[in-house]
Amino acid sequence: MELYFFLFFAFVAVASSVAMILQRNPIYCVLLLIMVMISIAGLYLMLDAQFVAIIQIVVYAGAIMVLFLFVIMLLNLSREEGGMFRIQKPTAVILAVLLFLPVAAMVMSYPGGGTAPPVEGSQAGFGEVEQIGTLLFTKYLLPVEIAAVLLLIAIVGAVVLTRKGTVATGE
Amino acid sequence: MIVDPMILEGAIALVKIGILLGVVFTTVAYLTFMERRVSAMIQDRLGPNRVGPLGLLQPLADGIKFMWKEEFIPASADRTLFAIAPALILVPALLIFAVIPVGGEVTIPAFTLFGLQIQEITTSLQIIDLNVGILYILGMTSIAVYGIALGGWSANNKFTLLGGIRSSAQMISYELSLGLSIVGILMLTGSLQMSRIVDAQGTFLDWFIFRQPLAFLIFVIAAFAENNRLPFDLVECEQELVGGFHTEYSSMRFSMFMIAEYASMIAASALMATLFFGGWHMPFEDLVGPGLVTLYQVAGFLVKTGFFLFLYIWVRWSLPRFRYDQLMAIGWKVLLPLALLNVVFTGIWMLV
Numbered sequence: 001m002e003l004y005f006f007l008f009f010a011f012v013a014v015a016s017s018v019a020m021i022l023q024r025n026p027i028y029c030v031l032l033l034i035m036v037m038i039s040i041a042g043l044y045l046m047l048d049a050q051f052v053a054i055i056q057i058v059v060y061a062g063a064i065m066v067l068f069l070f071v072i073m074l075l076n077l078s079r080e081e082g083g084m085f086r087i088q089k090p091t092a093v094i095l096a097v098l099l100f101l102p103v104a105a106m107v108m109s110y111p112g113g114g115t116a117p118p119v120e121g122s123q124a125g126f127g128e129v130e131q132i133g134t135l136l137f138t139k140y141l142l143p144v145e146i147a148a149v150l151l152l153i154a155i156v157g158a159v160v161l162t163r164k165g166t167v168a169t170g171e
Numbered sequence: 172m173i174v175d176p177m178i179l180e181g182a183i184a185l186v187k188i189g190i191l192l193g194v195v196f197t198t199v200a201y202l203t204f205m206e207r208r209v210s211a212m213i214q215d216r217l218g219p220n221r222v223g224p225l226g227l228l229q230p231l232a233d234g235i236k237f238m239w240k241e242e243f244i245p246a247s248a249d250r251t252l253f254a255i256a257p258a259l260i261l262v263p264a265l266l267i268f269a270v271i272p273v274g275g276e277v278t279i280p281a282f283t284l285f286g287l288q289i290q291e292i293t294t295s296l297q298i299i300d301l302n303v304g305i306l307y308i309l310g311m312t313s314i315a316v317y318g319i320a321l322g323g324w325s326a327n328n329k330f331t332l333l334g335g336i337r338s339s340a341q342m343i344s345y346e347l348s349l350g351l352s353i354v355g356i357l358m359l360t361g362s363l364q365m366s367r368i369v370d371a372q373g374t375f376l377d378w379f380i381f382r383q384p385l386a387f388l389i390f391v392i393a394a395f396a397e398n399n400r401l402p403f404d405l406v407e408c409e410q411e412l413v414g415g416f417h418t419e420y421s422s423m424r425f426s427m428f429m430i431a432e433y434a435s436m437i438a439a440s441a442l443m444a445t446l447f448f449g450g451w452h453m454p455f456e457d458l459v460g461p462g463l464v465t466l467y468q469v470a471g472f473l474v475k476t477g478f479f480l481f482l483y484i485w486v487r488w489s490l491p492r493f494r495y496d497q498l499m500a501i502g503w504k505v506l507l508p509l510a511l512l513n514v515v516f517t518g519i520w521m522l523v
Contacts, residue, residue: 027252050301050302058306062313063313063343066317067343069321070320128302
């Protein structure tokens with residue numbers, strides 16, 4: 001049963017990614033990317049990581065992709081112009097191969113060839129909100145604080161950029 | 172023959188889904204009727220009263236009429252997206268109901284059906300009790316934006332596009348306040364699970380409306396904005412945008428948008444009842460006999476939900492629409508800071 005679910009989500013994720021790259025219409029690209037995000041959330045669910053799965057949907061599929069869609073709709077990019085990515089295409093292929101090689105090497109270096117090692121810590125409560133919250137506020141407190149400051153800087157920066165050169169007008 | 176417990180559980184889940192969908196769709200149909208009758212009452216008119224006794228068959232007549240209307244797709248529209256946009260908004264609205272608990276646990280006694288022995292089984296009146304229930308609901312509401320945004324874009328019409336863009340901006344802005352207003356409840360309950368949130372409100376004075384009144388106010392306002400209901404219906408806004416994102420839709424596709432709007436209203440009302448008014452817990456539960464207590468609780472839940480549905484209609488026909496800049500100002504400059512303050516004060520209150 002679990003295998004069938006895995007195959008389904010994996011197939012949808014891979015097929016949508018391929019279709020997204022081949023698709024010329026940016027709006028369809030965004031929608032296919034959302035499909036990829038949701039099927040990856042399905043894969044997280046199968047790994048008992050319910051919190052990560054839902055956050056994947058809320059943050060990526062729900063918030064970030066809406067902004068993508070928003071920009072594409074506003075700019076009315078109906079079709080990607082031909083020959084725009086002349087240098088990018090070969091570079092992308094080289095980079096993808098370079099990235100994929102170490103990943104493949106890591107997977108193959110595990111004992112038992114291509115099979116994944118058993119998941120550690122699959123005890124009761126694994127992947128639940130309590131556990132993640134405790135970890136974030138004890139063991140990983142410093143990274144969380146740094147990320148928070150970074151996000152705050154981004155917000156302030158966005159406000160400064162939009163206000164640049166304009167006199168603050170009253171309501 | 173004894174039925175395998177796994178299959179039995181699956182069958183019970185299917186039955187629950189079937190009943191729930193039936194109830195939701197029937198409520199949607201009668202909610203449109205109620206909206207027309209209540210609006211007539213508020214405006215001192217009669218409203219639809221000719222089809223059947225008291226006009227009660229009006230929703231049926233409306234449904235038949237929608238089905239026989241011509242399905243029209245504009246020539247310059249993006250046909251695929253135009254076709255799937257109504258489904259993209261209806262499906263998340265219906266999925267929210269999966270985690271809403273309607274009642275406590277019930278035990279079905281063992282019985283025999285067509286020669287199959289079915290054992291005694293205890294099940295809760297909720298389709299699935301996810302341990303990230305609240306987040307799941309927020310996820311579904313954020314997915315619902317796509318239906319409106321794409322519906323507006325795909326018709327290739329400036330009014331629908333404006334409606335779609337307004338809706339994306341509005342829904343993203345109010346999602347924040349909606350999510351943050353619930354944080355206080357999560358802190359007090361210590362869980363995202365819907366059943367535990369309901370359990371935390373066992374006695375009348377424990378209802379979160381008494382402990383989190385500000386959060387309730389923010390939640391109601393943000394929910395109205397999320398559902399694009401007046402006074403926040405700038406997405407449709409007849410006077411400026413003709414009809415907003417669904418201007419070009421006709422026939423059943425148009426009615427799917429309407430069904431989705433009413434279904435998400437029901438979901439939001441059920442959430443208000445669940446999160447702030449004790450869910451299916453009712454005062455004086457002990458006075459009701461043990462056989463009837465589940466019935467009493469479910470009925471109480473439905474009455475609470477019904478009251479909030481009435482509130483939706485009441486507000487719609489009483490308040491004028493906001494201007495768009497006012498809407499954004501309220502969302503970002505009033506509701507969001509208030510929701511954050513509520514979180515801070517809840518924290519202080521818990522520590523002291």
